Amino acid sequence: MYFFFSGALLSVSSAQTRQFYFVNTPLNWRDAQSVCRQNYTDLATIENTADVDAAIVALSNYTGKAWIGLHDDIVNSWRWSLSDSSFYGDGESTYWNWYPGEPNNYDGQQLCVHFYGAVNDLWDNYCSVEYSFVCYTGELPFRFY
Template sequence: MDHQVIILIFAGAVLSVSFAQTRQFHFVNTPLNWRDAQSVCRQNYTDLASIEDTADVDAAIVALSNYTGKAWIGLRDVMVNSWRWSLSDSSFYGDGESTFRNWYPGEPNNLNGQQLCVRFYGSVNGLWDDDDCSVALPFVCYQGKLPFRFD
């Protein structure tokens, strides 16, 4: 009986961890503009990285490993101050994901009216700033799955 209880507890722990981990971040060290980076991520993973909270910021920093530059993530301004994630499936996102932002102080500033895409600073605590989408940068993709839901 004791062995059955231990196995049941272990199985429950494994299941709860697997349901909590809905995505994995991948750094692609090939400079591309934002749109081409999005295309590569969609072909090989799920999409450009969406970042829901500080745990995702930390996971993205780990994915960048020793890279200290800037990298595209999946946030883009679709209208004036109307930031949206690349993946449009709203059922994918957690509670805070559509509103979580990690801007560098003074950002976004839309310098010269051309900065509509967001880059991630792996070396500066994962802070973000806006930049011209045509700039070629490495990028962060994620491999994700829809979170398990009891509906």
């Protein structure tokens, strides 16, 4: 399987139950979500510290901001992009490691979430801002036995 993104750098990391893919093509949150859904499972869902570590590895040496799948849908407040509740274990759909003072929903319009490549804290931001992003698959990574 091949993925082509104009000017993109693609990096892969895996956690216990999923693989994370960093796409170094700046897009707004909705367009990033669309790319992830077309080529992977969705924008990254960070359910625990192991996922944080795996997502950071996927970011490699990238130190900028990257979109992940957390967003505020206004109706149900903060939730992950992947809406299939059967995918999540106990408490996993509400694992959020906010930076102190976040989310602040500045101007009532910061409804999407990013994190820095070397930092595991989450920040809310305007969905229209263009950042690189992290996708994932819900598939088990290939293992040699």
